[in-house]
Amino acid sequence: MSENNCSGNCAACSSNCSDRKQENFFEPTGEYNDIKHVIAVVSGKGGVGKSAVTSMLAVELCRKGYKVGILDADITGPSIPKAFGITARAMQNEIGVLPAETKEGIKIMSVNMMLEETDSPVIWRGPVIAGLVKQFWQDVVWGELDYLLIDCPPGTGDVPLTVFQTVKLDGAIVVTTPQDLVSLIVKKALNMAKMMNINVIGIVENMSYAVCPDCGKKISVFGESKNAYDDFGVKLLGTLPIDPSLAAMIDNGSVAHFDGDFLADAVSEIEKL
Numbered sequence: 001m002s003e004n005n006c007s008g009n010c011a012a013c014s015s016n017c018s019d020r021k022q023e024n025f026f027e028p029t030g031e032y033n034d035i036k037h038v039i040a041v042v043s044g045k046g047g048v049g050k051s052a053v054t055s056m057l058a059v060e061l062c063r064k065g066y067k068v069g070i071l072d073a074d075i076t077g078p079s080i081p082k083a084f085g086i087t088a089r090a091m092q093n094e095i096g097v098l099p100a101e102t103k104e105g106i107k108i109m110s111v112n113m114m115l116e117e118t119d120s121p122v123i124w125r126g127p128v129i130a131g132l133v134k135q136f137w138q139d140v141v142w143g144e145l146d147y148l149l150i151d152c153p154p155g156t157g158d159v160p161l162t163v164f165q166t167v168k169l170d171g172a173i174v175v176t177t178p179q180d181l182v183s184l185i186v187k188k189a190l191n192m193a194k195m196m197n198i199n200v201i202g203i204v205e206n207m208s209y210a211v212c213p214d215c216g217k218k219i220s221v222f223g224e225s226k227n228a229y230d231d232f233g234v235k236l237l238g239t240l241p242i243d244p245s246l247a248a249m250i251d252n253g254s255v256a257h258f259d260g261d262f263l264a265d266a267v268s269e270i271e272k273l
Contacts (some may be wrong), residue, residue, distance in 0.1 A: 009164050009249050018196060026165075030138055030140065030142070030256065032095055033143060033144075034143075034145070035148045036145065038150065038168065039149050039170055040150045040152050040163055040173065041057070041150065041152060042172050042173070042174055043154050043175045044155060044186045046077075048176055048182060048207070049240070050151065050152075051083065052246075052250055052255070053173070053175045053195060053204050055070070056262075056263055057069050057173070057270070058147075059256050059260070060263055063104075063260060068107070068147050068148075069099065069106065069108070069109075069137040070106065070107070070150075071136050071140075071148060071149070071150045072109065072112075073136070073153065074152065074153040075111050075124070075153070076121075076129065081110050081112050081113060082250070084256065085102075088098045088100055089113055089114075090113040090114050092138045097140045098136075098140075102256065107145070109140045129158060134166055137166060147270065150163055150169075156189060162193075164198055165205065170273045171198070171200065171201040173204060174186060174189055174202075175204050175206055176203060177205065178220065183229075187229070187232075190229065200234045201266075201269050201270065201273075202236065202237035203229055203235065203236050203265065205236060205240070206239075206240045207222060209221065209239070210242040210243075211243075218241075221242060225239070237263070240262050
């Protein structure tokens with residue numbers, strides 16, 4: 001809305017003008033928590049390997065000696081417990097909900113740890129799902145963490161919006177794949193972050209290539225990377241191959257064994273926060 005027609009009610013206006021008031025909805029985490037840095041892992045498109053990237057980033061940070069947690073905010077499609085082989089139900093004591101902990105010491109909270117059967121669907125409306133994400137932030141006893149990674153569902157709907165507005169983030173990492181269609185939709189996530197003043201740490205491109213087992217040649221199965229995000233001024237922090245062994249690690253709950261070299265640049269940027 002132009003200045004001449006401005007009503008002063010920013011909540012009812014879709015304009016992104018320079019005078020727009022930025023409301024602060026940030027909510028504190030639980031009183032027993034000391035979380036130094038919070039990073040959202042997001043993507044505008046589903047199926048790009050966002051949860052896999054979240055898991056691998058957590059493993060690599062843990063390897064470097066940091067205390068790490070993962071808040072699985074993908075309520076209708078949770079996969080973090082599977083990647084780490086977590087099958088135990090969440091526990092609760094007098095001070096709050098206790099996250100599961102992997103052998104490596106990574107703390108995890110996911111809706112799958114609260115269901116009677118892990119394959120039971122979560123058929124909830126958006127506000128209920130967003131409410132559970134807030135509970136994971138406020139009621140879970142995370143304790144002392146250097147980094148909490150929030151694995152967001154794809155898109156720009158209720159849950160990413162809740163995370164961006166409720167949690168004071170240090171930044172976001174955006175996951176993509178090389179296809180033009182994915183690039184178009186991921187740009188929506190980048191624009192959302194820009195509109196909400198979220199620092200985008202960088203891009204991780206998954207499924208960038210496959211390596212021929214006979215000659216070692218890299219094959220760009222989905223086409224070459226197109227540097228589609230240069231206009232946003234964000235860095236490419238790593239490219240991940242299509243690798244059946246990596247998929248198998250996630251399927252059998254041993255993602256902690258992955259080769260961390262692929263995400264070395266991403267981890268270095270996170271350490272600069």
